[in-house]
Every structure is written in structure tokens, then in C-alpha cells.
Amino acid sequence: MQITFWGVRGSYPVPGAATVRYGGQTSCVEVTSAAGETLIVDAGTGMRALGNKLMREATQAQHYHVLLSHVHWDHIQGLPFFSPAYVAGTRISMYALLTAADELQQVIGGITRHEFFPMSLEAVPAQFEFHQVEPGVDFDLGSFHVMPIALNHPFGSVGYRVDGDGSSWAYIADTAPFDRVLHKQHFLAGPEALSEDDRIALGAMRDALVQRLEGVDTVVYDTHFTEDEYRRFPHYGHSTPDQALEICAAARVRRLVLYHHAPSHGDEQMDRIAAEYLRKGAGVGIEVLTSFEGMSLPIGPEPELDRGAGR
Amino acid sequence: MKLRFWGVRGSFAMSGRDFLRYGGNTTSVELVTDAGERLLIDLGTGATELGKKLMGAEFGAGKGKLPILLSHTHLDHIQGLPFFTPFFIKGNEIRILGANPTAGASLEATLQNQLAPHYSPLNGLENLAAGVSIEVVTPGDTIAVPGFQIITAAVPHGSMWSTAYRIAADGQVVTYLSDVEYPSVDEPLEIALALARGADLLIHDAMYADQDYELNRGWGHSPARAGVVVAERAGAKKLALFHHSPDATDDMIDEVVARTAARTTVPVFAAAEGSYLDI
Numbered sequence: 202m203q204i205t206f207w208g209v210r211g212s213y214p215v216p217g218a219a220t221v222r223y224g225g226q227t228s229c230v231e232v233t234s235a236a237g238e239t240l241i242v243d244a245g246t247g248m249r250a251l252g253n254k255l256m257r258e259a260t261q262a263q264h265y266h267v268l269l270s271h272v273h274w275d276h277i278q279g280l281p282f283f284s285p286a287y288v289a290g291t292r293i294s295m296y297a298l299l300t301a302a303d304e305l306q307q308v309i310g311g312i313t314r315h316e317f318f319p320m321s322l323e324a325v326p327a328q329f330e331f332h333q334v335e336p337g338v339d340f341d342l343g344s345f346h347v348m349p350i351a352l353n354h355p356f357g358s359v360g361y362r363v364d365g366d367g368s369s370w371a372y373i374a375d376t377a378p379f380d381r382v383l384h385k386q387h388f389l390a391g392p393e394a395l396s397e398d399d400r401i402a403l404g405a406m407r408d409a410l411v412q413r414l415e416g417v418d419t420v421v422y423d424t425h426f427t428e429d430e431y432r433r434f435p436h437y438g439h440s441t442p443d444q445a446l447e448i449c450a451a452a453r454v455r456r457l458v459l460y461h462h463a464p465s466h467g468d469e470q471m472d473r474i475a476a477e478y479l480r481k482g483a484g485v486g487i488e489v490l491t492s493f494e495g496m497s498l499p500i501g502p503e504p505e506l507d508r509g510a511g512r
Numbered sequence: 513m514k515l516r517f518w519g520v521r522g523s524f525a526m527s528g529r530d531f532l533r534y535g536g537n538t539t540s541v542e543l544v545t546d547a548g549e550r551l552l553i554d555l556g557t558g559a560t561e562l563g564k565k566l567m568g569a570e571f572g573a574g575k576g577k578l579p580i581l582l583s584h585t586h587l588d589h590i591q592g593l594p595f596f597t598p599f600f601i602k603g604n605e606i607r608i609l610g611a612n613p614t615a616g617a618s619l620e621a622t623l624q625n626q627l628a629p630h631y632s633p634l635n636g637l638e639n640l641a642a643g644v645s646i647e648v649v650t651p652g653d654t655i656a657v658p659g660f661q662i663i664t665a666a667v668p669h670g671s672m673w674s675t676a677y678r679i680a681a682d683g684q685v686v687t688y689l690s691d692v693e694y695p696s697v698d699e700p701l702e703i704a705l706a707l708a709r710g711a712d713l714l715i716h717d718a719m720y721a722d723q724d725y726e727l728n729r730g731w732g733h734s735p736a737r738a739g740v741v742v743a744e745r746a747g748a749k750k751l752a753l754f755h756h757s758p759d760a761t762d763d764m765i766d767e768v769v770a771r772t773a774a775r776t777t778v779p780v781f782a783a784a785e786g787s788y789l790d791i
Contacts, residue, residue, distance in 0.1 A: 212595065213525075213557055213560065213591065213592070213594075213595050214525035214527060214536075214557060215525075215527060215557075216521075216525055216526055216527040216528075216531055216535060216536025216537050216557070216785075217527070217532070217535070217536065217537075218532055220527050221527075221528060221529050221532070224527060224528070225525070225527025225528070225536070226525075226527055246524065246525065249524060249758070271630075272630045272631060273630075273631060273632060273633065274591065274594075274626075274631050274632060277631075278587070278591070282523075282524055282758075300629070300630055302630050308630045311625070311628075311630075311631075312587075312631070314617070314625070315613070315614055315617070315671065315672065316585045316586075316613035316614060316617045316622040316625075316672075317585065317586060317587045317622075317626070318586060318587060319586070319670045319671055319672070319731060319732060320671075355629075355633035355635075356629050356630065356633070356635075386629070387635070388629075388633070388634070388635040388636070388639050389633075390639070437633070438633060464560070464595075494527075494528075
């Protein structure tokens with residue numbers, strides 16, 4: 202299995218000189234199996250360039266599977282610009298959590314309402330299918346085994362653990378940590394006092410996440426904020442690298458990838474964050490990488506070098 | 513009157529090395545009168561940077577007043593709304609003026625839908641701390657905001673209409689004709705010519721290089737040549753090519769400008785993010 206980052210930014214796309222190296226497009230990750238199957242996680246603005254690449258490679262119309270963590274704009278805005286959708290015969294299966302609406306098709310189709318975009322999803326040549334996911338209810342897509350995991354984000358969000366080719370990785374975005382704020386189905390102007398039930402719910406969510414991540418090779422995690430930014434905006438639904446590292450240490454994962462970078466974090470700040478957490482991770486036995494647009498990572502232990510070769 | 517382009521890209525925000533000179537942010541243009549009154553046109557991603565800058569002045573203290581004209585509500589013209597920081601400061605007064613997008617969808621319902629709970633944690637305009645008024649413009653109306661006299665017109669934009677603006681201040685005129693496609697490039701609509709007549713600056717949709725237009729007819733955008741035809745017939749003094757295609761790299765835009773300038777006597781340039789103009 203291999204994962205490739207097409208968009209690593211949170212909230213909104215950030216063009217300009219400050220984001221040239223890490224990239225300015227929002228959430229989108231491509232997964233490929235050894236046999237060549239493809240899975241797409243999140244449909245942020247990074248999906249436009251991914252679609253153009255898939256179009257160049259495809260010899261015929263394909264069936265794409267797209268897992269959505271949630272449908273905030275930064276995770277779905279790329280869909281109308283995914284060029285394979287404009288090729289007849291293409292099938293696109295969308296998987297998402299249903300929140301704050303009656304019907305998935307309505308919500309996802311709603312991004313191309315007449316007021317927002319010149320062509321509706323119904324009018325696009327590709328055939329769309331919509332599948333509701335539920336945390337804890339696993340499913341298979343080709344050789345990929347997919348496990349949705351409940352996360353702590355306004356109106357709900359799901360992460361995914363994906364197993365394939367004898368290894369595993371997980372996509373944990375968007376999520377706040379599991380102590381100060383419990384996100385529910387209403388707007389938070391600031392952190393609200395937690396009830397005992399809220400604390401129990403948060404504890405259960407964290408336990409289920411750690412359990413699901415147990416022994417996973419690579420975890421891609423929402424690390425939008427620095428510690429200082431988190432203290433100011435604990436109710437925005439995002440985490441810090443320290444919080445991600447703590448979860449990954451508890452689950453004994455091998456590698457953590459920082460992801461969903463705040464729009465304000467320019468390349469130089471990202472360099473400092475990357476260096477700091479590479480060092481911190483080494484202290485707890487976790488390799489910490491910082492995602493950038495275009496980064497590809499093989500999932501699973503590095504293949505053993507054939508030490509006899511070439512001698 | 514001074515003008516600054518904060519976002520000049522059409523359809524989709526483009527990051528990366530190929531888009532540094534003209535900029536990758538979607539549409540947003542700021543106008544400031546000599547007396548300091550401010551007007552913003554469109555809330556694409558370019559507005560986020562302006563929002564941050566405004567926070568240093570009265571908007572950070574909750575004393576800012578800003579009228580914003582929307583050409584229409586396609587996402588590239590409103591996607592900066594949830595990230596425009598002055599909305600989050602109590603006391604600021606922000607007016608959003610634009611036409612109802614369709615007979616069935618009002619401007620207010622459309623913006624509410626943009627902030628609906630599944631799409632945005634803001635969960636509705638009512639959660640913006642600033643005072644926000646949504647004011648429906650009927651294209652054809654003349655509107656006044658402090659310091660500016662504005663004439664509006666509906667122009668065809670693919671399957672919908674966008675609102676074009678002729679904005680006068682300090683005795684100068686800027687015409688904003690973005691997101692427009694005429695039935696024929698060589699015969700621009702009289703309504704567009706009227707808006708651009710004698711303008712000191714015409715900002716015109718130039719989504720496509722002329723040679724790429726045929727393949728893209730019907731999406732509601734113009735080739736670079738369309739702006740030239742309007743500027744020449746309307747006697748506009750200067751033409752800014754605007755709403756660049758996401759596929760157009762800096763070098764490609766340079767080429768479009770060179771080709772376009774070679775065939776007209778109207779001074780032509782491509783709008784570039786961050787650039788200031790003294791009108």
C-alpha cells in the first residue's frame with residue numbers, strides 16, 4: 202500500500218509564496234494497493250490535481266471510491282473539479298457520515314446547487330453512489346478493509362483505518378482532542394462546561410480510537426494547531442502535534458504524519474514544526490513526518506535490504 | 513480612488529510556484545476613495561488576506577464598516593466569507609449586497625446554506641459576531657454606499673446571471689465585468705458597453721486564452737479578446753484581464769497579455785494579486 206498527499210492544508214486553500222513547499226491545497230489523500238487499486242480519502246481542493254493525474258493514467262472510465270471524513274467545505278470542495286467526473290462511464294462511490302441532514306445525496310449534491318456551481322452532480326456524466334458509514338461498522342472495498350472511527354469535531358466526523366497488502370494506516374482528521382470540549386450538534390462560540398456524561402463520552406471515544414489504532418503502521422493526524430493556537434481556539438475541533446503524539450504513543454503506532462496544517466502556517470514555520478516533532482517523536486520511539494503536497498509514503502515496514510546483493 | 517487586487521483567479525484557488533506572480537487566490541477586489549471609504553467586490557479566497565490586514569485598523573477594534581458587492585454566489589466568489597476575520601469581531605458593520613441568485617434561492621438563503629452545519633462549523637450567519645446585513649440588489653438599480661455611486665446590471669453567466677458594477681468615486685470610474693459570457697464575443701451586449709462607457713479601468717473576465725475558448729463555450733466565461741472588444745467600443749481607458757483560469761500559469765498569462773496587447777491600442781494588463789492601482 203502507498204499513500205500520496207494531494208492536499209495537506211486545513212480550512213481553505215492558501216496560494217502564495219509562503220506555501221510553495223508544503224502546499225496550499227486542502228485535504229485529499231490517494232491510497233494505492235500493490236495490485237493497483239485506488240482509494241481516495243477526502244475531496245478537498247487537492248482532488249483537482251489528483252483527478253487530472255488519474256485522467257492521464259486511465260485508459261478507460263474507472264470506478265472511484267471516495268471516503269469522506271465529513272463534509273465541511275475544505276474536505277469536499279474539490280469534488281466538482283475532479284475531471285474524471287466529466288467522463289461518461291465513470292462511477293464515483295462516496296462514503297460519508299450522515300450528520301445534520303436527512304440524506305447524504307442531498308448534502309453532497311448540495312455543494313453543486315445552482316447558486317454555488319454551474320453544473321449539478323446529477324447533470325455530471327459520472328454516475329454517483331452514496332453510502333452512509335457508521336463508526337465501528339467495517340467494510341471492504343476491493344482488497345482494502347476500511348474501519349470508520351468516530352472523531353470529535355463540530356457535528357461529527359469519522360476517521361478511517363485502512364488495512365491492505367498486509368499492513369495498515371489510518372486517517373484521523375478532523376478531530377479535537379478528547380478532554381476539554383465535546384463536539385455535538387450545535388454551534389460552539391467557546392468551550393462549554395463538560396457534564397459527567399460528556400466526560401464519559403469523550404473517554405469512550407478516545408479509548409475506541411486508541412484501540413482501533415493499536416499497532417497501525419502509519420497514522421495521518423489532524424495537527425492543525427500549535428499548542429498556543431489550541432489554547433486560544435479549543436472549540437474549533439482540531440488538534441496539535443503533541444496531542445496526536447500522545448494518542449499514537451498509547452496505540453503504539455510506528456509512524457505519525459502531521460496533516461491538515463493551519464492556513465497561517467507558512468513553509469518556514471512548517472519546517473520548524475517538522476524538526477521539533479521529528480525530535481520529540483524520536484524520544485518516544487515514533488517516527489514523525491510532516492506531510493507536504495506530493496509526498497508519497499509506502500505503508501508498512503521498510504523491505505529488508507538484501508545485504509548479499511552487489512557484493 | 514485606489515484599487516487593490518486581493519484575488520484574481522477564477523473558479524479554483526491555485527497554489528504553487530507556477531502561480532506566484534499573478535496569484536492563485538480567487539476573486540476579491542478592494543476600492544478605497546481618497547477620503548478613505550472602502551468597498552470590497554467579491555469574497556473569494558483573496559478576501560482572507562485583506563481581512564487579516566483590516567484587523568490591524570478599526571475592524572480589529574469592532575469599529576469597522578464595510579460594504580461588500582457580490583457579483584454572484586458561485587463558490588469562488590464567496591468561499592472567503594467564513595474566513596474573513598472582520599466578521600468575527602462584535603461591533604463591525606458589514607453589508608453584503610448582491611442579487612438573488614435564482615428565483616428560488618434568495619441571497620440570504622444561499623449564504624445561510626453555505627454556512628449550514630454540515631458544510632461549516634459556523635452554522636449560520638447569525639453566529640457571525642459582527643453586524644451583518646444582507647441587501648438584495650435588483651440589477652439595473654443604482655445604489656449608493658458611502659463614497660461610491662454604483663450602477664448595476666445583470667449579465668449572462670452560463671446557466672445564471674451575474675451582476676456587473678460600474679463604480680464611480682472621486683470623479684473616476686471602475687467597471688467590474690467578471691463572470692460574463694456574451695452570446696457572441698464580437699457583439700458584446702449593449703448593457704455591458706453602457707456600464708463600461710468611458711471607464712478609467714475596465715476589469716473584465718478573461719478566463720480563457722482566445723485559442724482555448726471554443727472548447728469551453730457555455731461555462732459562462734470570456735476569452736481575453738472579449739474584454740478588448742468591450743473596452744474599444746465603450747471607450748474604456750484601460751483594461752485589466754481578470755478571473756484567470758486555474759490552468760493558466762504565470763507564463764501562460766504573460767503570453768495572453770502579450771497577444772492581447774498586440775492587437776489593441778487600449779492599454780492592457782493582467783490583474784495580479786497584491787497589486788495597487790491609482791485610478
